[in-house]
Amino acid sequence: MTAGYPTIDSLDDQLCLLESKGIDFVEVGIPFSDPLADGPTIQEASKIGIENGMNLTLLFEQLKRRKSKIPIILMGYFNPVLNFGIDAFLNACGEIDITSVILPDLSIEIYNRNYRARFEAKGIFPSFLVTTSTSQERIKKAVDICTNSFIYLVSSNSTTGGENNFSADQCDRLREITTLCGDTPVFIGFGIKNNDDVQKVHSISDGAIIGSSYLKAIENREERHYLDELLGVK
Amino acid sequence: MLLKTESYTKPDDLGFYGEFGGAFIPELLRPNVEELDQVFMKCLSDEQFQKEYIQILKDYVGRPTPLYHSEKLSEKYGGTIYLKREDLNHTGAHKINNAIGQILLAKKMGRTKIIAETGAGQHGVATATTCALMNMECIVFMGEIDIARQTPNVKRMQFLGATVIPATSGSKTLKDATNEAIRFWINNPDSYYLIGSVVGPHPYPEMVAYFQSVISQEMREQLQQKTGSQLPTKVIACVGGGSNAAGAFYHYYREPEVKLIAVEASGLGLDSGKSAATSILGSPGVLHGSMTLLMQDESGQVTEPYSISAGLDYPGIGPLHAYSINEGRTQSVSVTDQQALAAAKALTRSDGIIPALESAHALAALEKITIESNDVIVVNLSGRGDKDMEHYL
Numbered sequence A: 001m002t003a004g005y006p007t008i009d010s011l012d013d014q015l016c017l018l019e020s021k022g023i024d025f026v027e028v029g030i031p032f033s034d035p036l037a038d039g040p041t042i043q044e045a046s047k048i049g050i051e052n053g054m055n056l057t058l059l060f061e062q063l064k065r066r067k068s069k070i071p072i073i074l075m076g077y078f079n080p081v082l083n084f085g086i087d088a089f090l091n092a093c094g095e096i097d098i099t100s101v102i103l104p105d106l107s108i109e110i111y112n113r114n115y116r117a118r119f120e121a122k123g124i125f126p127s128f129l130v131t132t133s134t135s136q137e138r139i140k141k142a143v144d145i146c147t148n149s150f151i152y153l154v155s156s157n158s159t160t161g162g163e164n165n166f167s168a169d170q171c172d173r174l175r176e177i178t179t180l181c182g183d184t185p186v187f188i189g190f191g192i193k194n195n196d197d198v199q200k201v202h203s204i205s206d207g208a209i210i211g212s213s214y215l216k217a218i219e220n221r222e223e224r225h226y227l228d229e230l231l232g233v234k
Numbered sequence B: 001m002l003l004k005t006e007s008y009t010k011p012d013d014l015g016f017y018g019e020f021g022g023a024f025i026p027e028l029l030r031p032n033v034e035e036l037d038q039v040f041m042k043c044l045s046d047e048q049f050q051k052e053y054i055q056i057l058k059d060y061v062g063r064p065t066p067l068y069h070s071e072k073l074s075e076k077y078g079g080t081i082y083l084k085r086e087d088l089n090h091t092g093a094h095k096i097n098n099a100i101g102q103i104l105l106a107k108k109m110g111r112t113k114i115i116a117e118t119g120a121g122q123h124g125v126a127t128a129t130t131c132a133l134m135n136m137e138c139i140v141f142m143g144e145i146d147i148a149r150q151t152p153n154v155k156r157m158q159f160l161g162a163t164v165i166p167a168t169s170g171s172k173t174l175k176d177a178t179n180e181a182i183r184f185w186i187n188n189p190d191s192y193y194l195i196g197s198v199v200g201p202h203p204y205p206e207m208v209a210y211f212q213s214v215i216s217q218e219m220r221e222q223l224q225q226k227t228g229s230q231l232p233t234k235v236i237a238c239v240g241g242g243s244n245a246a247g248a249f250y251h252y253y254r255e256p257e258v259k260l261i262a263v264e265a266s267g268l269g270l271d272s273g274k275s276a277a278t279s280i281l282g283s284p285g286v287l288h289g290s291m292t293l294l295m296q297d298e299s300g301q302v303t304e305p306y307s308i309s310a311g312l313d314y315p316g317i318g319p320l321h322a323y324s325i326n327e328g329r330t331q332s333v334s335v336t337d338q339q340a341l342a343a344a345k346a347l348t349r350s351d352g353i354i355p356a357l358e359s360a361h362a363l364a365a366l367e368k369i370t371i372e373s374n375d376v377i378v379v380n381l382s383g384r385g386d387k388d389m390e391h392y393l
């Protein structure tokens, strides 16, 4: 979900709801003005989050005060993090027990050369995106970084919120990659919408990441209903 | 010393010019960008490729473009002032130099669907033109506001057979058109993204600068003939993303006696909140795949730039310019809307040349720098002003 969406202080209630429904962890997105890899739904949520006044300073405050105990992963484009200050960001994550972050536009190569030492010194581990087009060699590099977090396996080559049918071929390919990742947990995301998708993804990997569909449910104020359906609660 | 000057034209292995540049891209784009890098590297030493590129520039684009000595400007400002006439290229701006180079790369890669972003529409027109020439499909993303203020170019693109898709997010200008182009590229990995300036992830900045470097290569030869020296004392060029400037500066980076002056648009004024003077108002940040100087607010959101000129209305600058300005090699100057409009009118009346609004910013810089009588100055006249008549009259 995107911080600051739908309202500036909806985060904790949202977290509590997700916790009560049995979701295992929440990826909280830091809104950015130019979300390159995102489709219309997350773009819109980011825009509203920014208009509502969300920023990293406020987000860390909200997370520090949160009632919910659900584990959190921060997701954000690199610029707001850079602007906040890498060390300040890592310290702030440490203070609220966040150990995994997703920085989708930070590449493995640049991370390794310019940032890795500082992240690992603070015990913060990014999880890198891997796609069905990623080479074996790069998957190994990603696994080397992500052993203490997880691999974010992108189901389809598209911006977020796209269509996905999880065909047999595609599932085979996703399974191959999951196997390559060995003991490092693999979560699959992009285009996961319903209980069917979740079941398929669970049969392949360690977890499913749901973004755009859930934001749409929030927009339509039917997140409880959506979660029940997603989790197969009748 | 050598290494340092080389680093303006040759970034390190991850694509960094000092702290700026790199490829900050989601993994989804990695295969595309890697393939492009490999093909570009090969073309650098591919004689056949070079030959074809140079031949098209000569026979189709009309290069070399003249280096015109303006007696009127020289008289007005002192020194000897030349205009590098990129406005005389086919399609009316320097943008075609890069479009030809990249379309040849696309051809080598077997791609037939070309996408591009455009601000003033000059890059869109250049891309649509090369696509018509090479029989390729062309999709151009253009901010809604830019579509309204550069109508003639929209019509040209459409007549050339391109599909123009309005970018309706954010400031609805060049930045957002670029976002849309990149998203389309993610969703259509079989397309070729023909970026229009020295921005974007590595290898784009290096590649676009390389394809524009023909500008300063010609300048050296032409100055030699006209003045007996290949070196001017100053080169002036406007900077939106910075491709015409990169081309005009390229072969002078390693000549410390040549002053390089990058002109940015300050819109309604530096303190007005309506400006695009990135190197003055920006701080290090990441946009569109590279680390550069970036106009952003205190929480790292990219701020919406403003300039009357659609081609300069961009919140970042090419990473090599960010590096070169920070190192003090390039000096940046800023020019307001009003100053650019006045300079456009002055050149039109004194020399019968109607410059593009973007190029008018470079001309206006002549008012802002100190000029000695022994100065030899080249102003890169990046494009012609037909598209801007609504602003001029």
Ligand SMILES: Cc1ncc(COP(=O)(O)O)c(C=O)c1O
Pocket: B093, B094, B119, B120, B121, B122, B123, B196, B197, B198, B238, B239, B240, B241, B242, B243, B244, B245, B310, B311, B312, B356, B358, B359, B382, B383, B384
């Ligand atoms: C005539 C002209 N000059 C300059 C520019 C700015 O681009 P760059 O800074 O990449 O040269 C444009 C962009 O549209 C243009 O059309």
